[in-house]
Amino acid sequence: MPEFERFSYDVLVIGAGGAGLRAAIEAAASGVRVGVVCKSLLGKAHTVMAEGGIAAALANVDDRDSWRVHFADTMRGGQYLNNCRMAELHAKEAPECVRELEAWGALFDRTKDGRILQRNFGGHKYPRLAHVGDRTGLEMIRTLQDHGIHTGMEVHMECTVLGLLVDSGRVAGACGYDREKGLFRLWQANAVVLATGGIGRAFKITSNSWEYTGDGLALAYRVGAELQDMEFVQFHPTGMVWPISVRGILVTEGVRGEGGVLRNSEGRRFMFDDIPDLYKEQTADSEEEGWRYTQGDRNARRPPELLTRDHVARCINREVKAGRGTPHGGVFLDIAWIKTHLPKSEEHIKRKLPSMYHQFKQLADLDITKEPMEVGPTTHYMMGGIRVDGDSQMSSVPGLFAAGEVAAGLHGANRLGGNSLSDLVVFGRRAGRFAAEFAKSNKAATVDEQQLQATASAALAPFDRGLSGENPYQIQYDLQDAMQDLVGIVRTESEMLRALESIRQFRARADHVGITGNRQYNNGWHTAMDLDSLLVVSEAVTRAALLRKESRGAQFREDFPSKDAEWGRHNIVVKRSTDGGMQVEKRPLAPIPEELKAVIEEMK
């Protein structure tokens, strides 16, 4: 029987990106014992990739900003499918969470009078994103990491979690293995916070790293937690398209915020051709007005390049399909053109967008201060996730909490840029606080030894099959191809039905996956262990997208291209049925309180 090394905590946090670290810090501050388990080394989580900034209505740059405007922007961006309580808390608490980061050592760019500088971003009415050049995520994770290591939390680096343990319906901990030695570990805990991020690796073209296999979603789903809004996968409009090997790597929205424009192969700024009614009032009607907006003119309206991500991604997709794309199947994103408006534009670009300059120079041999970039949509973010209580972040399973990308609710049908980093700290903090409270007021649950042994045996089975089994890498590639082709930016029923059939076949192959070598740092084994999570989330995305027979936010159905008022009043909830199958249902939205309704009306 496989041995487990055993650890015991009050609160176990799974994931050490922004949300996980913030939750762990909060829990540790309340005096409970905290364990953190992460798949990578500490400080390497995907939060480091966040570039543009953290949205908070500090009103440092434009004093007309307030939580009310931020709230209304977030709801509009989410097409009103958001959990309005989360959108309210987020808008109210984000400024405090940003100031907290500064108190822990984060060094944001400054205004002339020495306060935190804020920049424009898509869907935000006023300059709202606190930032550090274009490496805000790195600043944030390092700040949380360097603060966190002195709070007494114990960190288990490079561990994969295989299952959550439950005892009479409530969470009892988690089990998994360390990737370095391949030995099993049991983390017993009174409360568990999931902060495992998204699902980008279910798709072929993605800005996400290998970690983003939807583990948290699958872990929660398997123990009966409800998932929500799984059909809403954000395709970021601007990923690199060339060279092939870096296809999907993110090109920050900050490029457009600083004045970058999108053009097709005919040189036309095609974004001016299609401006949705919801945003007509707020969008510039000339190139000249758009430029003034990016340079801080308070009376100018934003250029159409800064419309919401779902819309920009679809416009790019349309240009490419119509044959007006670039040689490598994207469109042009041009920041170099600002030299016609700004003296010393080269230095300006290098100072404002240092990582972008570096990234293109090194990976594509291209100088963005001189030439346009080629960009196209890339799978970027999961709006959906574990359905949680807006205040406490607890899921439908007692003691199981979720924060950050793995949780659903804040972003509705589409997330605004910059609202992700603020989501991490606002709801990471809440999840940590409420998980600690739960842990204090509940005794430790009992660990089911049989469940533990069954998990370990299943994890080791691929070694017995060896080379006669299926290649785990190949199954992953095939799944990514299928999801990209059949459940991507433009969806239709017949293709999604084919996707479901493919997923069923991949599942059968995954049941016979085989690996070679031993358990020490065996990437083949790790890939095999991630397959189940990828398959669960892929199926959930597909089933939810099939059920929602309308186009809204990130979901675009070719067969149902319009919005449907009835669907505008419902979320889709996915859960495991008693027979083990996946159950998908329509769930009415909670009514919006009158005072929030009034805010939305006022800002329309």
Place this chain on the structure above:
Amino acid sequence: MAGQATFRIWRGDPAGGKFQDYVTPVDEGMVVLDAVHRIQAQQAFDLAVRWNCKAGKCGSCSAEINGMPKLMCMTRLNNLNLDMPVILEPMHTFPVIRDLVTDVSWNFRAKKTIKEFRPRSPDLPDGTWHMQQADVERVQEFRKCIECFLCQDVCHVLREHHKHDEFIGPRLLVHVAALEMHPLDVEDRVSDLRQKHNIGYCNITTCCRKVCPESITITENAIIPLKERVVDQFFDPLKQLFHII
């Protein structure tokens, strides 16, 4: 550039290992990590490699490529001579776990020995501070660090002399510099630098600065100013004179 190339990869564990050759097709625009992934998926399923973002932002895929410490994700094949085998080894300064993966946990333990950030009292009643961009920029250079530990890998004090227990290495000296020069920080780490972190072991060969993928001017901007602070506090002849009097 399409064609094929040979990668001579070190395979082994703490007990020992050897180089093994893999021939794999290569395409235009590929980086070393792409080739390693291709080999892993097609020929060596259990080849151990650590990576994450694949965009030079997380600092996970550090290795020695043809003897040079580099990030595998940022090393393009068209900058290497593919007529010869490309030699891939794990970083030498850290204990090997398997193949290209090393145990870098020492860096995380050593970081904990550095006194944490301690800000002065807020300037304003809402708990915030005023800072000027110029003051912030000086420290932002150090905060670009992605913790790839390539600078630790080439540091002679660690690589040749194995002074891991006495010396924190360039990465963590940069970390101390970021704290010491932070406009808000009021903690004093100068005596620790001398006595606990042994900054004197560094003889400024600048090897660390040369391998930094973020182009942080490690020696000139971080280590030398810290050495100066140590000298000011402990070796100032005037101060010593006053001390004697």
